[in-house]
Amino acid sequence: MIKAYYIFRKDLLQEFKTRFAMNAILLFAVVTLSAVSFAIGTFTARQEVLSALLWIILFFSSMSGLSHIFVKEEEAKTADTLKLVASASAIFLGKFLFNIVLLFLLEIIVVPLFIALMNFNVQNYLLLFFTLFIGSFGLAGGGTMVAAIISKSGAKGALFTVLSFPILLPVLVSGISATKIASQEQGWMTAYSELQTLFAFSVVIITASILLFDFVWNE
Amino acid sequence: MIFLKFLLYVWMVLVLLGAFFYAPLAKGLGEYTRVMYFHVPMAWITTLTFLIGAIYSILYLRKKDIRYDYYSETANQLGLLFALLATITGSIWAKMSWGAFWNWDPRETSIFILLLIYAAYFALRSAIEQQDRKAALSAVYDILAFVTVPFFIFIVPRIYSSLHPDPLINTQGKVTMNGKMQLVFFNSLLAFTMVYFWMLKNKLEVIKLKMKLKQLES
Structure with missing residues (x-):
């Protein structure tokens, strides 16, 4: 576990030197957000449409940055050295931790902007926060694993979204549904099954990733 | 073996005849309900073959024998074929019963995602040159994809109300068909x-012959 933390710190320090992933992901989010905002213009869209748009922005911005974590190791040819230092599961946990911090950062910046720009009324802020929190675990878990697969294959950029989208769709579907509920009513009970799905999916995908990562990493 | 093949032929002919002429119609429904005798077996085989593909993927990761990689690729190829057939037969039903070939019912969404997943699997396969790397990565992706399949097949259609008739494995665990229909239905399921x-x-x-040939050549 301590090794996972070291890996996480190393990636964080490295990130602050270049700020590549952070810039890519945040700028992508801002660009998409303004594109959506221009497209909708002065008339306000319905809450259902807005909650779907929020998740689409979050999903595609995370797709632009999450793969960097493994691709950079392959590009700098540091993957083999990393193999010597730590076990596969420690590396996965460290990288996963980094990606989830990246996603939280993205959400902290994009979600308030979205609420302000798109006139998105939220009735239940706690539910929205909770949905985003659990959803991030699923997104980061699946995204990190697919990033590892991608970094080992030849084609790097294009395949990442294609491979992640179908796997991460349960997060997207139940996330959109829970966000819609958060924007429409105060209660928690109606969003219960969505939160359950999000939680179950995150647990399943993270467990499967930890078990399978060894085969990708030491290939 | 030839005898078994002929037996299968006769059986399939009987199933086809039974589906179109012998089985009575469900009460209040039109001729289009007969698509059920083809749609449900297709959907069932899709699940079965993706399961077999995932098992071969696990076997590959454990044994590192390239043969299992070919096996799992084959099972997934067949899975894509049967998923397509299930989608088409389901679409025919949807047109007759709901009025449109496609309207994003939760069931339709989930089979669409299933097609997307395995299309992505073959895209990944075609992107990697090295044989053992291709085998390992696609096996991992196959297993990862397969653990998300239950979410599409069982959980998402439960959360969002679907117009789809109860699937074979329903919550009440009962079969709502009369004797003649059941006979044709289960025969069709088995025969397919x-x-x-x-x-x-x-x-x-x-595949086995091809591998033997390669061995002889080298």
Whole structure:
């Protein structure tokens, strides 16, 4: 576990030197957000449409940055050295931790902007926060694993979204549904099954990733 | 073996005749309900063959024998074929019963995602040159994809109300068909499963021969 933390710190320090992933992901989010905002213009869209748009922005911005974590190791040819230092599961946990911090950062910046720009009324802020929190675990878990697969294959950029989208769709579907509920009513009970799905999916995908990562990493 | 093949042929002919002429119609529904005798077996074989593909992927990761990679590729190829057939037969039902070939019912969404997943699997396969790397990465992706399949098949259609008639494995655990319908239905299910296993066996045989040929050449 301590090794996972070291890996996480190393990636964080490295990130602050270049700020590549952070810039890519945040700028992508801002660009998409303004594109959506221009497209909708002065008339306000319905809450259902807005909650779907929020998740689409979050999903595609995370797709632009999450793969960097493994691709950079392959590009700098540091993957083999990393193999010597730590076990596969420690590396996965460290990288996963980094990606989830990246996603939280993205959400902290994009979600308030979205609420302000798109006139998105939220009735239940706690539910929205909770949905985003659990959803991030699923997104980061699946995204990190697919990033590892991608970094080992030849084609790097294009395949990442294609491979992640179908796997991460349960997060997207139940996330959109829970966000819609958060924007429409105060209660928690109606969003219960969505939160359950999000939680179950995150647990399943993270467990499967930890078990399978060894085969990708030491290939 | 030839005898078994002929038996399968006769059986399939009987199933086809039974589906169109012998089985009575469900009360209050039109002729289009007969698509059920083809749609449900297709959907069932899709699940079965993706399961077999995932098992071969696990076997590959454990044994590192390239043969299992070919096997799982074959099972997934057949899975894509049957998923497509299930989508088409389901679409025909949807047109007759709901009025449109496609309207994003939760069931339709989930089979669409299933098609997307396995299309992505073959895209990944075609992107990697090195054989053992291709085998390992696609096996991992196959297993990762397979653990998300239950979410599409069982959980998402439960959360969002679907117009789809109760699937075979429903919550009440009962079959709402009369005797003649049941006879044709279960025969169709079994016969199509046998056809699937026959197809799989032939494809696996071809792979074995190809590997033997490669061995002789080298």
